Amino acid sequence: MKKMKKKYNVVIIGAGVAGITSAIYLKRANISCCIIEKEMLGGQINKTSVIENYPGIVSINGTDLSLTLMKQLETLEIPVFYENVLEVKDVGFQVKKVMTKNNQYECSGIIIATGRRPRGLSLSFEEELTGRGISYCAFCDGMLYKEKKVAVIGGGNSAFEEAIYLSNLAKEVYLIHYKDTFKADSYLIKKAKQSKNIKIKTLCEVMEYKKSKENYLTGLTIINKKTNKKQNLSVDGCFLYIGHVPNTEMFASLDILNEKNYIKVDKSMRTKYHLVYATGDVIEKELYQIVTAVSEGAIAATTLMKDRVLYEEK
Ligand SMILES: Cc1cc2nc3c(=O)[nH]c(=O)nc-3n(C[C@H](O)[C@H](O)[C@H](O)COP(=O)(O)OP(=O)(O)OC[C@H]3O[C@@H](n4cnc5c(N)ncnc54)[C@H](O)[C@@H]3O)c2cc1C
Incomplete structure (x- = not known):
C-alpha cells in the first residue's frame, strides 16, 4: 500500500x-x-x-x-x-x-x-501474567485487588507511593526490595512504615511467579539474600517498580x-x-x-x- x-x-x-x-x-x-x-x-x-x-x-x-x-x-x-x-x-x-x-x-x-x-523482572510467565496479576500501574489496576493481597517490588519513590496507594484498597501489601536501603524520599518511607497493612521485606528477591491453571498469578517465591531462605507468598497482584x-x-x-x-x-x-x-x-x-x-x-x-x-x- x-x-x-x-x-x-x-x-x-x-x-x-x-x-x-x-x-x-x-x-x-x-x-x-x-x-x-x-x-x-x-x-x-x-x-x-x-x-x-x-x-x-x-x-x-x-x-x-x-x-x-x-x-x-x-x-x-x-x-x-x-x-x-x-x-x-x-x-x-x-x-x-x-x-x-x-x-x-x-x-x-x-x-x-x-x-x-517500566522494566520487568525477566522471569518465566511474566508476559503471559501481565494483566492477569502482574501490573506496572497501581492507579490503573489497583481496584481489581480490593481486599486482596498484593506485592509491590522496588525501593524508589514510585514503589513507595504506589504501595501506600494500594494499602487503601488491598488487604495486605508486601513491599519487596533487594537491598536494605531505599532510594525513596524519607517521608514516603515513614508513611509506609506507619501503615498497618504494608509489610516491608528487605534483602529479598523474587525468584518465580506462581500461577493457576487458568493463568492467573497466585503467588511469588522470594529468597532472602542474607539467609538464603525461600518463602512462598500468596498474592493476587504483583506491581513492578524496578526501573x-x-x-x-x-x-x-x-x-x-x-x-x-x-x-x-x-x-x-x-x-x-x-x-x-x-x-x-x-x-x-x-x-x-x-x-x-x-x-x-x-x-x-x-x-x-x-x-x-x-x-x-x-
Ligand atoms: C507510576 C508513576 C508515577 C509517577 N509519579 C510522578 C509524580 O508524582 N510526579 C512527577 O513529577 N513525575 C512522576 N512520574 C514521572 C513522570 O510521569 C515522567 O517523568 C514524565 O511523565 C515523562 O514524560 P515524557 O513526555 O518524557 O515521557 P512519557 O510520558 O513516557 O511519554 C512518551 C510518549 O511517547 C509515546 N511513544 C513511545 N514510542 C512511540 C512510538 N514509536 N510512536 C509514537 N509514540 C510513541 C508513548 O506512548 C508515550 O505516550 C511518575 C511516573 C510513573 C510511571
Whole structure:
C-alpha cells in the first residue's frame, strides 16, 4: 500500500508532557507541527495515582492532567495522530521522514519525546501474567485487588507511593526490595512504615511467579539474600517498580543512542543531527519527573526555533 504523505515544519514523536510542551511552544511561535502518539495522550502521567510535586497544582491525578493537556492542544489546534512510529529516515537531510505503517510524515525538524517504559523482572510467565496479576500501574489496576493481597517490588519513590496507594484498597501489601536501603524520599518511607497493612521485606528477591491453571498469578517465591531462605507468598497482584527502559528501538539505526539506549543530547537538547532533538524521559538525566520533562520540552522547541531553516509547507 502506498503511504500517505503529510507535511509539517516539525514532527514531534510522543505525546507525553515533554512532547506536548514542545508542541505548545512551537505552535505559539506559529510553526506548524503535529504530534504522533502510539498509545495514550499524556504518556506516563496516566499511570500516576496522584501528582503533588508540580508547582501551582496542589494535587491532581494523572488522568485529569491528561484531559487538561488534551484541551490545551485542541485550543491551539495542534493535531495529534495516533500511530506507531516505526522508523525515522533521512535525518541528515533537509527533508526528514517519519514513517508509520500507513503514513510518511515529511518535515524539517523532529523532536523525539518517546519517554520510557517500566522494566520487568525477566522471569518465566511474566508476559503471559501481565494483566492477569502482574501490573506496572497501581492507579490503573489497583481496584481489581480490593481486599486482596498484593506485592509491590522496588525501593524508589514510585514503589513507595504506589504501595501506600494500594494499602487503601488491598488487604495486605508486601513491599519487596533487594537491598536494605531505599532510594525513596524519607517521608514516603515513614508513611509506609506507619501503615498497618504494608509489610516491608528487605534483602529479598523474587525468584518465580506462581500461577493457576487458568493463568492467573497466585503467588511469588522470594529468597532472602542474607539467609538464603525461600518463602512462598500468596498474592493476587504483583506491581513492578524496578526501573525503566527507554523507548528507542525505532531509532537504533541512527547512532544517537548511548550505552543504556537513551538518546544522547547536548544541554540544548540537540542530537548530532541538524534539527533533530530529544527531550524528556528518553534522554539520560538526574531526575525523571514532570517538571524536568516539560522544561526540556520547552528547551528543545526554543533551540529548534534558533537553529532552524525550515522546510516550508507546500
Ligand atoms: C507510576 C508513576 C508515577 C509517577 N509519579 C510522578 C509524580 O508524582 N510526579 C512527577 O513529577 N513525575 C512522576 N512520574 C514521572 C513522570 O510521569 C515522567 O517523568 C514524565 O511523565 C515523562 O514524560 P515524557 O513526555 O518524557 O515521557 P512519557 O510520558 O513516557 O511519554 C512518551 C510518549 O511517547 C509515546 N511513544 C513511545 N514510542 C512511540 C512510538 N514509536 N510512536 C509514537 N509514540 C510513541 C508513548 O506512548 C508515550 O505516550 C511518575 C511516573 C510513573 C510511571
